[in-house]
Amino acid sequence: MSSTRNKLNKKSKLPFNVNRKSILGILSLAYQEFIDSFLTKTKFKKPKEIEVLELVRKNAIKNSPESILKIIDNYAYKKTFLMNIGDQKGEILEEAIRDSQASNILELGVYLGYSTIRILNNLNDVSKLTSIEANEEFARIAKEHIKICGLSKNHLLKVGKSSEIIPKLKEQYDFVFIDHWKDIYLKDLKLLEEFGLLKKGAWVFADNVVLFNLEDYLDYVRTSPNYESKFIPTLREYSKSHPDGVEISRYRL
DSSP states (O other): OOOHHHHTTSOOOOOOOSOHHHHHHHHHHHHHHHHHHHHHHTTSSOOHHHHHHHHHHHHOOTTOHHHHHHHHHHHHHHTOOOOSOHHHHHHHHHHHHHHHTOSEEEEEOOTTSHHHHHHHTTOOTTOEEEEEESOHHHHHHHHHHHHHTTOOTTEEEEESOHHHHGGGOOSOEEEEEEOSOGGGHHHHHHHHHHTTOEEEEEEEEEOOTTTTTOHHHHHHHHHOTTEEEEEEEEEOTTOSSOEEEEEEEEEOO
16 A cells, blocks of 8 residues: 555545445445344343453453454454444554654544554554543443553543533644544534644544545535545445545645
């Protein structure tokens, strides 16, 4: 894969429109979520997030991020969908973290800590990651996953709504990873700008911009003079056919 830094020098292109495969991808997710919710509510199975945690507790190698990522990926491929960034896009995220040489990173959306682990595993001793997760149960599971893989040292997890936490942040960030509720991507990016939390040259990495057709977000980062932006086409996490993509933007101010 060519350097992410070189990719950002190319003009951003519009992603696929929401085509038949994209719609099927969303319907597939909805169906899987419905079945999993039904089985959970009728007590046929535990919530999938608890099942993953129990698998990690039982099978993960302590202080081995790779072993936990593998357990989560295997579950998502073989049992049911998990809303992580996934292995393929996860590698793009890791490359971007390394290329950016970021020292202070902000993550919006943690879920089970999958992307958190990928980010932390690519930081040096003086870099740090602050993560925001609205769901208390997911935050608890993520915190345990991160502790098991030995990456808690450089990590701060804040639990609550991003719209309430962002205005209280005091530091500037040179890398922001966005993968939470899709309808607030743009709102939270503008909040980061409003409160002066983006360093000049900061990288902003947004996931699922095709799967959920985030036209408002894409239009903003591609037309604003404050950003240089690049689209990278991918497949949806844990899918071999459903289109998706990530948008990597650089803050000019």
